[in-house]
Amino acid sequence: EARTLGLAVLQLGDIIDRGPDSPGAMRLMLELAAREDGAQIAGNHCGKFYRYRQGRKVEIARSGLALTLEQLGRRGDGEDLARRYADYVARLPLWLGTSGFFFVHGAFHPDMRKRRAPSVGERGRDKRLASLALFGETDGSFTPDGKPHRTYRWVAHVPGDLTVCVGHDVVSTTEIVTRESPQGGRVVHLDLGADRGGRIGYLDLEREELLAHRPAGATAGVG
Numbered sequence: 233e234a235r236t237l238g239l240a241v242l243q244l245g246d247i248i249d250r251g252p253d254s255p256g257a258m259r260l261m262l263e264l265a266a267r268e269d270g271a272q273i274a275g276n277h278c279g280k281f282y283r284y285r286q287g288r289k290v291e292i293a294r295s296g297l298a299l300t301l302e303q304l305g306r307r308g309d310g311e312d313l314a315r316r317y318a319d320y321v322a323r324l325p326l327w328l329g330t331s332g333f334f335f336v337h338g339a340f341h342p343d344m345r346k347r348r349a350p351s352v353g354e355r356g357r358d359k360r361l362a363s364l365a366l367f368g369e370t371d372g373s374f375t376p377d378g379k380p381h382r383t384y385r386w387v388a389h390v391p392g393d394l395t396v397c398v399g400h401d402v403v404s405t406t407e408i409v410t411r412e413s414p415q416g417g418r419v420v421h422l423d424l425g426a427d428r429g430g431r432i433g434y435l436d437l438e439r440e441e442l443l444a445h446r447p448a449g450a451t452a453g454v455g
Contacts, residue, residue: 240268242328244399245275245337249296250427254303255310258317265320274324274352275337275399276366282352285318294378325349326365333395333437338368339386340396340419368400390417397435399423405430 241264248254264270272278280297284290292298304310327336327349334340341364355362370380382401390396392415402425403409411419424430 241270242335243270243272244335244397244422245273245324246277246399247272248281248300249277250299254300255307255313258313262316262320271328272324273328273335273337274321274326274366278321278324279352279355279366282318282321285314322351322353324352326352326355326362332393333397335397336365338366338398338400339364339384340390340398341386342389342391368398384411384419387411387413387417387419389413390415390419392416394418395420397422402428402430408433 243261247257247261251257261270261272265272277295277297280290280295281300284292284297290297292301304314307313327334327340327344329335329345334345336344341361344361344365347358347361349365350358350362355366364386367380368382369384369386371383373381375381390413392413395418397420399422401421402423403421405425405428408424409421411421413419420435422433422435424433426432
């Protein structure tokens with residue numbers, strides 16, 4: 233197991249909706265969490281699944297949720313798995329941070345370092361930060377395929393002692409992209425669009441580096 237090697241997985245959200253086996257991804261994440269070999273922060277698709285299970289109105293067809301529901305419907309344990317994953321998602325934090333690294337699905341704001349991260353079930357308490365965490369920063373316009381146009385003005389506010397790791401927006405399907413703030417902080421884009429033919433991006437972090445005040449530079453890779 234990962235624990236015997238001193239390893240654990242921290243997943244940055246959105247393991248469902250556009251892959252060939254969303255139920256399998258749900259089950260794997262639940263198993264990792266139960267063994268304390270892994271954890272997850274919330275993404276916008278996680279939040280949408282939770283709201284759907286709460287009976288709230290959400291967009292189903294274009295988001296990929298319809299595919300997830302179809303896949304669950306083909307499994308004999310689909311309803312039980314959906315219930316357990318929704319319960320798990322309700323408790324997921326919207327961000328996690330250490331002294332040197334910060335993990336968030338969409339976008340970072342300095343105020344996140346000052347506050348306890350709300351869970352998906354609590355997100356209404358601070359809608360501004362919750363929206364940034366789950367959906368990133370947008371300018372109100374839309375791309376040709378109808379998706380919100382994401383911007384990165386927030387990168388300028390990353391302090392020099394911090395590396396922010398995000399998913400959500402696929403800025404490359406072949407390599408991990410990094411950005412640097414004027415203060416020397418870093419942003420690492422780990423979503424390489426595995427759902428659209430890209431690869432899986434990851435960072436291998438040593439415990440000492442993860443907790444260090446000034447990161448020395450993580451090993452990045454694609455798989």
